[in-house]
Amino acid sequence: MDSIIIIFLTAIIALFAGMSANPLRPLIISIIGLLAAAILFLFQGQYQSPFVKYNILNFGKDELRFSLLCIGLTLTILIAGFDKVRKQKSNAADIMSLLMFSLCGALILIGFSDLSMFFLGLEILSIPLYVLAGSNKENLSSAEAAVKYFFTGSFFTCFLLLGIAFIYGATGTFDLQVMQQLISEGVYSRALLLVGVFLIAASLLFKVGAVPFHFWGPDVYQGSPDNVTAFMASVVKIAMLFTFYKFFSTIFADLFSFWSGLVYIAIVLSLFIGYLGALKQQYYKRLVAYSSITHSAFALFALLNNQSAAAADLFIFTIGYGFSVVALITVSMAGLNEEDKISNLKGIGRKYPIVGMLFVFALLSLTGIPPFTGFFGKTLLFYNVFTAYPLLVLFGLISTAIGGYFYLNLIFTSFSSDATATTIRLKTTHQLVLLLCGFFILSGWLIMLLPA
Amino acid sequence: MELIYIPLILGLLSFLIPASLVRHYGLIGSLALLGIVIAHAATFDPATTHYVLNPNKVFPLGLTFKMGYDGLGLLMLLLTNITLPLILLSNYNRDLARNNVFHALVFFMLFGLNGIFLSLDGMLFYVFWELTLVPILLILFLYGDKNNNPVLFRFFLFTFAGSLAMLMSFFALGRLAGSFDYEALLAVELSPQIATLVMVGFLLAFAVKIPLFPLHSWQPGTYTSSPMAGTMLLSAIMLKMALFGMIKWMIPLCVEVKELTVWTIMILSVIGIVYGAIVAIRQNDIKVLFAYASLSHLGIITAGISVFNVESLFGVSVQMLNHSLLSVGMFLVADILEQRLKSKNLSDMGGIAKLAPSFGFWFAVITLASVSVPFTAGFIGEFIIIYEVFNFDISMGLLSASTLVFGAVFMLRAFQISMFGFPKIDSFKDLTINELAVFLLLGAMILLLGLFPQLLKDFMEPCLNNIVNSINAKPE
Numbered sequence: 028m029d030s031i032i033i034i035f036l037t038a039i040i041a042l043f044a045g046m047s048a049n050p051l052r053p054l055i056i057s058i059i060g061l062l063a064a065a066i067l068f069l070f071q072g073q074y075q076s077p078f079v080k081y082n083i084l085n086f087g088k089d090e091l092r093f094s095l096l097c098i099g100l101t102l103t104i105l106i107a108g109f110d111k112v113r114k115q116k117s118n119a120a121d122i123m124s125l126l127m128f129s130l131c132g133a134l135i136l137i138g139f140s141d142l143s144m145f146f147l148g149l150e151i152l153s154i155p156l157y158v159l160a161g162s163n164k165e166n167l168s169s170a171e172a173a174v175k176y177f178f179t180g181s182f183f184t185c186f187l188l189l190g191i192a193f194i195y196g197a198t199g200t201f202d203l204q205v206m207q208q209l210i211s212e213g214v215y216s217r218a219l220l221l222v223g224v225f226l227i228a229a230s231l232l233f234k235v236g237a238v239p240f241h242f243w244g245p246d247v248y249q250g251s252p253d254n255v256t257a258f259m260a261s262v263v264k265i266a267m268l269f270t271f272y273k274f275f276s277t278i279f280a281d282l283f284s285f286w287s288g289l290v291y292i293a294i295v296l297s298l299f300i301g302y303l304g305a306l307k308q309q310y311y312k313r314l315v316a317y318s319s320i321t322h323s324a325f326a327l328f329a330l331l332n333n334q335s336a337a338a339a340d341l342f343i344f345t346i347g348y349g350f351s352v353v354a355l356i357t358v359s360m361a362g363l364n365e366e367d368k369i370s371n372l373k374g375i376g377r378k379y380p381i382v383g384m385l386f387v388f389a390l391l392s393l394t395g396i397p398p399f400t401g402f403f404g405k406t407l408l409f410y411n412v413f414t415a416y417p418l419l420v421l422f423g424l425i426s427t428a429i430g431g432y433f434y435l436n437l438i439f440t441s442f443s444s445d446a447t448a449t450t451i452r453l454k455t456t457h458q459l460v461l462l463l464c465g466f467f468i469l470s471g472w473l474i475m476l477l478p479a
Numbered sequence: 480m481e482l483i484y485i486p487l488i489l490g491l492l493s494f495l496i497p498a499s500l501v502r503h504y505g506l507i508g509s510l511a512l513l514g515i516v517i518a519h520a521a522t523f524d525p526a527t528t529h530y531v532l533n534p535n536k537v538f539p540l541g542l543t544f545k546m547g548y549d550g551l552g553l554l555m556l557l558l559t560n561i562t563l564p565l566i567l568l569s570n571y572n573r574d575l576a577r578n579n580v581f582h583a584l585v586f587f588m589l590f591g592l593n594g595i596f597l598s599l600d601g602m603l604f605y606v607f608w609e610l611t612l613v614p615i616l617l618i619l620f621l622y623g624d625k626n627n628n629p630v631l632f633r634f635f636l637f638t639f640a641g642s643l644a645m646l647m648s649f650f651a652l653g654r655l656a657g658s659f660d661y662e663a664l665l666a667v668e669l670s671p672q673i674a675t676l677v678m679v680g681f682l683l684a685f686a687v688k689i690p691l692f693p694l695h696s697w698q699p700g701t702y703t704s705s706p707m708a709g710t711m712l713l714s715a716i717m718l719k720m721a722l723f724g725m726i727k728w729m730i731p732l733c734v735e736v737k738e739l740t741v742w743t744i745m746i747l748s749v750i751g752i753v754y755g756a757i758v759a760i761r762q763n764d765i766k767v768l769f770a771y772a773s774l775s776h777l778g779i780i781t782a783g784i785s786v787f788n789v790e791s792l793f794g795v796s797v798q799m800l801n802h803s804l805l806s807v808g809m810f811l812v813a814d815i816l817e818q819r820l821k822s823k824n825l826s827d828m829g830g831i832a833k834l835a836p837s838f839g840f841w842f843a844v845i846t847l848a849s850v851s852v853p854f855t856a857g858f859i860g861e862f863i864i865i866y867e868v869f870n871f872d873i874s875m876g877l878l879s880a881s882t883l884v885f886g887a888v889f890m891l892r893a894f895q896i897s898m899f900g901f902p903k904i905d906s907f908k909d910l911t912i913n914e915l916a917v918f919l920l921l922g923a924m925i926l927l928l929g930l931f932p933q934l935l936k937d938f939m940e941p942c943l944n945n946i947v948n949s950i951n952a953k954p955e
Contacts, residue, residue, distance in 0.1 A: 397610055438620075
């Protein structure tokens with residue numbers, strides 16, 4: 028709670044700092060604020076926080092890990108996007124602040140222990156994103172992305188609210204702990220609850236971009252400015268995935284037989300539609316969008332694992348996924364213009380070997396090749412549902428093989444020797460971010476070896 | 480452990496070495512690794528398993544991080560680390576000799592290979608198995624022919640899909656065993672249906688890498704479009720990890736369906752032996768010819784594996800070593816011809832033995848070694864294997880013995896067309912010092928192994944006994 032307030036205050040201070048002409052100031056303020064928030068999170072048990080008694084947010088061990096991951100990713104995105112943001116002089120601080128406001132929402136979503144906070148978190152997360160998606164005002168597709176995202180997003184928020192209403196009607200409480208107890212004791216109205224669960228599942232599937240609610244993804248990811256795309260694909264998705272996991276694996280755990288079928292179908296569809304859609308893409312961010320659909324499906328394997336604590340598996344997976352996606356979009360920031368053609372990446376790896384190497388790391392991690400974090404995350408998720416769903420794991424592996432094709436294609440493109448139209452503007456910030464991402468992609472999986 | 484981390488460190492350091500010195504660095508580094516392996520071998524008790532890492536703890540994902548070697552593992556380590564200096568030495572006066580990235584990739588690949596042979600944990604084995612794929616793919620992509628992307632896509636997708644099938648098998652085994660510890664995996668009792676599926680998973684991974692008959696289509700294109708060192712790494716070293724996987728992992732872990740496994744491999748191998756040889760006879764591109772020859776030679780080895788008794792596995796060990804040495808020799812010959820004639824086509828060659836007598840002599844040595852004349856290692860290996868295959872099944876034995884005839888036909892044909900006849904060119908530069916050194920070493924080792932196979936036998940027999948006994952002990 029304290030950390031969220033700090034981030035919120037930092038965002039407001041950054042807005043004021045934006046009055047000066049120098050966009051570096053809000054950036055430095057943001058970085059300091061985010062680091063302070065992260066440190067406060069680490070020491071949260073050591074002091075008496077004045078907000079504990081309200082019992083609306085609860086940051087246990089898993090919540091803490093995911094919060095730190097989201098803060099870290101936001102930090103890298105702020106640094107990576109700085110080069111483009113500084114050119115929009117008067118708006119630079121606005122964009123940074125909005126990203127941080129949105130991060131507040133993500134943290135509330137991760138830590139909520141009350142349905143009203145859940146809804147608040149979701150809105151705080153989403154509303155800045157609607158603005159951010161359209162923040163590139165000279166680009167028509169950015170406006171399209173904003174409108175599309177706003178309409179579909181608010182539509183599904185209605186479903187979510189309706190779902191919350193049904194759940195409240197079924198159990199008579201907003202408090203998650205009480206609700207979980209009531210459900211496990213069987214004190215609820217079954218019909219109302221199942222409708223509620225169904226509606227919430229639908230809206231959460233929409234938010235993580237899983238099939239059949241994935242249509243907004245490619246358009247919005249492509250139209251939005253790069254840093255917003257990176258934020259949506261990493262922080263927003265990770266927060267939503269964790270929320271999804273928390274909701275369904277803990278509170279609705281006793282209804283597993285009801286919703287597992289729905290999730291199973293969504294996973295199978297996403298596994299194939301995402302990667303098959305990515306196969307023939309000409310546009311880079313569209314490709315990232317399609318591949319992120321399938322990565323949502325991999326992450327949703329965690330929901331079907333009702334044997335062991337899957338949050339740790341999900342965490343390893345999201346480290347690999349989050350940092351890889353940020354690395355991919357950073358390459359797009361450095362190497363691609365508005366046109367966003369994949370062929371414009373030709374030869375980037377030969378011109379900048381270090382960038383090329385880190386790009387290859389990110390792609391291999393997404394493909395699922397050891398020793399990168401993506402492999403271990405995916406394998407953990409697969410391995411832990413294998414006994415219950417061997418066929419699903421088979422589908423997952425087939426889809427992985429399909430993904431190998433276009434990820435390899437990107438690797439070959441980036442190291443192609445006939446460099447055609449490479450207009451690469453590689454800045455120190457980009458290199459810094461790529462190195463940071465490369466570090467986590469290479470060594471993030473070591474976290475799983477730490478004693479629990 | 481030093482066999483794991485030293486290649487990694489060597490790989491990282493090679494970025495810092497000046498490009499003009501990196502070839503010396505690579506050779507010295509690989510010789511140092513060979514020294515370490517020999518030191519291990521000198522203090523090794525053949526009947527035991529020597530652990531180099533054993534944390535005695537199960538980590539998430541069922542990882543146990545157990546590493547160690549028995550006689551077979553040590554043989555593979557020796558084979559890999561003997562072949563690598565030879566490859567780097569053959570490469571000494573090629574373009575890649577002054578390339579830091581190439582040497583780094585080679586050492587990263589060696590890191591993975593040593594890891595494969597040391598792993599006593601299924602997931603670890605898989606991790607190292609996949610680790611070798613990336614460096615070799617980058618070597619082929621960065622330094623191979625410019626337009627070889629379709630070939631590499633095929634290579635990558637075949638091997639990657641095969642590996643994923645193996646991962647599925649490991650999942651099934653690991654879930655039943657509770658961890659990926661080799662001993663625990665061995666102890667699992669599988670139902671015949673599951674054992675069949677697990678076996679198919681392993682077979683797909685290994686059959687692609689070796690390659691066995693229907694999955695070999697990535698091979699000729701990849702061999703021809705690769706730089707010499709890449710081809711050598713693929714054929715002399717990378718194939719061996721699949722053979723090792725069959726002996727150490729696939730057959731012992733799926734012993735419940737041993738009959739099926741054995742017959743599948745046997746039939747595919749025999750098809751490969753005959754088919755590879757027949758295709759090789761008609762080839763004019765010397766690298767394609769050697770690729771199909773390799774398919775045929777490997778058929779013998781896999782047929783030997785499928786018999787799976789102590790004698791045949793000993794034959795397989797000799798033949799694996801022999802095949803690694805020969806591949807280096809054969810692809811060095813092919814590359815010398817290609818470099819100096821600017822052509823891989825047999826019809827452009829002729830009379831070279833007159834122009835370059837030393838090269839002609841060593842090509843003859845390689846040819847004779849590959850058709851397994853007595854006193855070469857191939858004679859020992861092939862003779863034992865074919866004898867055992869005869870005992871196993873007489874029709875299979877007859878078919879696999881055809882390799883002795885066919886092998887002689889395609890190798891001697893290539894030798895005759897290129898070396899004898901009327902010279903079609905004016906001059907042909909004879910062997911350089913490093914090439915001569917490679918051939919000398921190869922010849923010496925092949926002869927040594929052919930004359931004193933007992934050296935290897937004392938070393939391997941206790942371990943092979945253990946492997947075969949452990950399978951027979953388990954009820955089918």
